[in-house]
Amino acid sequence: MAPAAKRAKTAKDTPYDLLYWPGIPGRGEHIRLVLEEAGASYTDTASTGDVNSVLTQISQKNTGDASNTPHFAPPILKHGNLIISQLPNILQYLGQRHGLAPRLDGEDASDGAYVINQLALTILDGLSNEAHDTHHPIAVGLTYEDQQRESLRRAEDYRKNRLPKYLGYFERVLAGEASGDGPWLHGGQLTYADIVLFQCLDGVKHAFPKALKKLEDSGDYSKVFKLYEAVKERPKIKEYLESDRRQSYSLGIYRYYGELDEQ
């Protein structure tokens, strides 16, 4: 098959550009954390406030260029000539480039990258997409207030059924032989899936503080919460979290509405 988007030889020396909505950590935050852990250079529309560069990419007038498609939604990552979207996809790209996943190519190639991709997809399904839908179960184009009754129902199911099911699954992954030594999900080494789990847990802690406290206090998910602390203590991530580049949660994926939390 013809290479549709040939990687430029110099791409490794080019900083990344993260295009995402300013004002919320949102889905862009996973990318920031991976870039910070990797010590990579990047620009960020959250800092520049350049919302137009996001809007241009997702505009109905954009049909892409010779090698890139148009984009449906941010986060979008520019790197040299490459412009890609879809969070799990961007994470996979960065994981390969910065040693945050097993290699897909070269002498030490393995299928481990598919395990990390699988874990990241499941974490994002359960602790990002489903968390978002607790305050927007009907339509993304409506306000929370316009779907509050449905949100109360969905959030109750999320707290009682979905959250324990997902945390139980991640605890099982961490208890498994394939997780290896140390606090990490797979292969005894930090991967981007660990960073994704940290950020998602941090978000659901913000959105459902009482529910998460209860789950943490149960002791049933002690490996999950240990991983959370281990990622938080990574020196570069710690420095980032204490910097003013780390934005506060507001009206993004993770929102605090007291009535949706455990009463």
Added chain:
Amino acid sequence: MAPAAKRAKTAKDTPYDLLYWPGIPGRGEHIRLVLEEAGASYTDTASTGDVNSVLTQISQKNTGDASNTPHFAPPILKHGNLIISQLPNILQYLGQRHGLAPRLDGEDASDGAYVINQLALTILDGLSNEAHDTHHPIAVGLTYEDQQRESLRRAEDYRKNRLPKYLGYFERVLAGEASGDGPWLHGGQLTYADIVLFQCLDGVKHAFPKALKKLEDSGDYSKVFKLYEAVKERPKIKEYLESDRRQSYSLGIYRYYGELDEQ
């Protein structure tokens, strides 16, 4: 990084095992279509009715093995020693092995695989996950009847806003320079993203026949519907669709509830 799941040298000669719920095409159907297009050998729990092999993988007692994690949900693909889940992940694995995506490794490696992964993720978000949520907007553990009022609201938004937005996006991808010659989404060649778009469109046609007819008749998405026909006419896929291996839609992701369709 240590290869956590080393690919066996003989893996290419081993048939695949697809583990998925019998009785519905569901998320497993994308995998079947890719395997059929590739002419690959595979076993399928839909044929054997072996639901226990699915339940064992997602059991709360399963913690995986030395290289594989446990699994949250099917579809699950076994191939030699490798056991992976998450539909977009399985598709990427198969795409690499059967020339249905640009290569991630070797001499002709490019970033094109990230474009195909991005497209597949967006198609599945819009035309599979969101389509599912029209009949289950509150809780997967409840019946449709227990959330019918919320379903009516969500389905209306889906038909009026989300479906046209997604189809418009895919039309733009197909109109773009990077789509290349012919009916395909990217690079002028059939990839697994085209197969995913076919199957998703087929499903939403089943679930929302009147809404889809209206969108098709508008002429605004002619490239999208041409792609649908082009995939359907691929010789191996055509043969599969006419075989008894192709299951009917029932109570899976794509369900026909007349009240949720255009009136």
